Amino acid sequence: MAESFPAPSQTAFVQQLNFWARDASNESAALLGAFALGLFGHLPDEGSAAPVSLETLASRMGGTVRGTRSVIEPLVGLGFVRLEEGRGYSLPAASSFLRRPDFAARMREALGWWLVSAKLPEAVRTGAPVDWHGESRDLLGWYRKEFLEPRAPAPSATAADYDDRAARNFLRTQALVTSGEVGLLDALVSGLRPLAELAKATGSHPESLRTLLEVLVCMGLVRREAESFGYTELAGRSLDASSLPYFQRAFPATMDYWEAFGHLDEAVTQRKFRLDLRDPxxxxxxxxxxxxxxxxxxxxxxxxxxxxxxxxxxxxxxxxxxxxxxxxxxxxxxxxxxxxxxxxxxxxxxxxxxxxxxxxxxxxxxxxxxxxxxxxxxxxxxxxxxxxxxxxxxxxxxxxxxxxxxxxxxxxxxxxxxxxxxxxxxxxxxxxxxxxxxxxxxxxxxxxxxxxxxxxxxxxxxxxxxxxxxxxxxxxxxxxxxxxxxxxxxxxxxxxxxx
Ligand SMILES: C[S@@+](CC[C@H](N)C(=O)[O-])C[C@H]1O[C@@H](n2cnc3c(N)ncnc32)[C@H](O)[C@@H]1O
Structure with a gap:
């Protein structure tokens, strides 16, 4: 497996699950949105020039002050951008990778999968590439590349962290939502089951379901024994028949924002809101x-x-x-x-x-x-x-x-x-x-x-x-x-x- 997590405690595991269900895609949206907006090109390097105020940054990006603030505040909270009290924002040396063209290209490629990834349930059911505005997109192939194949080394640990949060967190959220939608989360409650049986129970294409299950293995939710899959011990204790409905209640709200986050840059620069709660x-x-x-x-x-x-x-x-x-x-x-x-x-x-x-x-x-x-x-x-x-x-x-x-x-x-x-x-x-x-x-x-x-x-x-x-x-x-x-x-x- 290309990715593994140390064994977490039960509490940490439940927190992690809830993060993937509620906040992980919000985090990806901010980190990818910053690239769509060209935000890093407008920030001075820390120590080399005066920090830039929020108002100046917004005007350089052609965005609203509120929208710019909503995108940059999580970046400050995560430590990728520096906020100097009363002065403004700058880019610390450890974040210089954010200006590398290859890193920016990788982020743009990841963003190109955001809206397509909402078609994961269809891909898992049919086993075929999905249609995206007349183009055939191999969504499960992208999942395999991101989670199951060896990865090129990142320029630094900070860059690897940014990449993981931006490019893979929303895919994890989508894998969970899809597992709920096709009935896989429920089907796994009864213990280890052969792949063919799980495919039948969820109406899924077996090889596509295998990819989804292996992504869940990477996430620490599922274990495999030969051709059978079931919850890991921690997941089994956290996701039983009574707690599953509570856990899954976060999914519809998460999906309500999916399209809007796919167009976050438009909301910031044009005040165009795909999910407009001011509409009655x-x-x-x-x-x-x-x-x-x-x-x-x-x-x-x-x-x-x-x-x-x-x-x-x-x-x-x-x-x-x-x-x-x-x-x-x-x-x-x-x-x-x-x-x-x-x-x-x-x-x-x-x-x-x-x-x-x-x-x-x-x-x-x-x-x-x-x-x-x-x-x-x-x-x-x-x-x-x-x-x-x-x-x-x-x-x-x-x-x-x-x-x-x-x-x-x-x-x-x-x-x-x-x-x-x-x-x-x-x-x-x-x-x-x-x-x-x-x-x-x-x-x-x-x-x-x-x-x-x-x-x-x-x-x-x-x-x-x-x-x-x-x-x-x-x-x-x-x-x-x-x-x-x-x-x-x-x-x-x-x-x-x-x-
Ligand atoms: C996030 S919910 C909070 C509900 C509840 N107070 C709670 O803590 O569970 C926000 C509530 O505010 C209501 N609301 C939003 N705008 C409103 C308005 N202009 N006038 C009256 N109610 C409004 C919504 O209908 C919704 O029920």
Whole structure:
């Protein structure tokens, strides 16, 4: 085999699987997109000239500032590009390979397989090359070349790392998605099975399925004994009949972004968005599915919301609190606050079709007697003055256009009662906006779908302070972060680490 991984622990293995399912293709998109945009040609070498500001870089590339930032931030987070605070970006010496013509040609070739790779299920079923705009493309041959044949040595370990993340991560994601789609992940649950039997169970061409299985062997998911294949011990423990559906839930969302990422350069230079979440029909399709996905994991998300409610209760009483849950989705955050105290009343705000999914969730928890459903656009409804003790914004900021946030925050601040709190949950970037990586990949998905942004504490404070919410802190919770803001009348909890 051309590639092998050291034996990881169970936790590391599950993290790796989730990375391949959710973030690996986002990472490839940023690393390949940088080449499509010619980004490295516009960066000075570190130490030889002044770093270039984001605005100058965007204008040299002919791109939007937001789009350029979305592509370069993951490169900084991964260490391939240097960010000097207050000055700008440059290319460190270890990244000089990014300017080599042969490396750039290799990246362009890899990018040429991005959209074609979405046809992997067809290739595995038919065993034939796939048609791509009238051209015959040997997709399985490309997989064999990338994973199963010996590889030319890279100019350095850093170059090998970049190459692997850019050219192979999205192929790994696609191999997993295809394995789910043809039913291979399910078929492998019952232990070692002969290739011919697996081909029959998945309706696949045997030799094509062998290639896919051997790629999965390289990824540490599958082991081979003679002509039979089954999960490795770690994969078998991680992917059983009950955990497989949860794991596979990430695939449809990953695929939603595939075409958009294949044209990332257009989104940055022309603001042409192939997946445009500002289009009401597209938003409806994606958010309805999102709400039903969260409904599927409601119990674990309620626990997360309850942790936040406990944090808030350590700052002020929840007794008779009036709570507004903006962009409620499945209703999970409002419900957590409703469950935290029997006198809390919650208003659930979202679009009408999403609220239809909220009502049964709230009724099941017997919270409907203390609920109000408010169908509307959170950017245009009238919130009034001094109406709510707590306003929740759970994972909704990245769904809103950044230019709408100053007005929204002004309205929400006005709608808070004295001692009121604004509670924002979701990803929180480091102050330098150079991590965490999964948050930067999520931000790239937001840009490419013409949505909102992911913010840091300094970004939040720039929005909160002008509207009188002068006291704010970020807290780490399991899975997500929570930002709490007030006018300064509510004391912070003692001894809890925060930003
Ligand atoms: C990522 S989901 C988060 C759902 C939920 N708060 C949670 O944490 O699971 C974002 C939600 O915001 C809603 N949303 C987006 N834009 C909105 C708008 N302009 N007005 C009202 N709701 C909106 C979407 O319908 C979706 O349910």
């Amino acid at each position: 029909e597209t938003a409806r399709r994606i958010y309805q599915r999102n709400a039903s996905r969260i409904t599927g994991i409601f119990a674990s998300h309620v626990k997360l919301g309850r942790k936040a409610a406990e944090l808030v209760a350590s700052m002020r009483s929840l007794k008779e609190a009036r709570v507004l849950d903006v962009g409620t989705g499945s209703g999970v955050w409002g419900a957590a606050f409703g469950l935290a105290d029997p006198t809390v009343h919650v208003t659930y705000l979202d679009s009408e079709h999403v609220l239809e999914q909220v009502k049964p969730n709230i009724a099941k928890l017997k919270l409907d007697g203390r609920a109000r459903y408010w169908a509307g656009d959170c950017l245009s409804v009238d919130y009034g003055e001094g109406q709510y003790d707590l306003i929740l914004l759970p994972q909704v900021i990245p769904a809103l256009p950044p230019e709408a946030l100053p007005r929204l925050f002004g309205q929400l601040a006005r709608a808070l009662r004295p001692r009121g709190l604004l509670i924002i949950s979701g990803y929180l970037l480091t102050d330098r906006r150079d991590g965490p990586l999964d948050a930067l990949y999520f931000a790239l998905r937001r840009y490419v779908s013409n949505e909102g942004d992911v913010l840091s504490m300094p970004d939040f404070r720039r929005l909160l302070e002008p509207v009188g919410l002068t006291s704010s802190r970020g807290f780490d919770m399991p899975i997500q972060q929570v930002v709490i803001a007030s006018r300064g009348e509510v004391p912070w909890p003692d001894g809890l680490p925060s930003r």
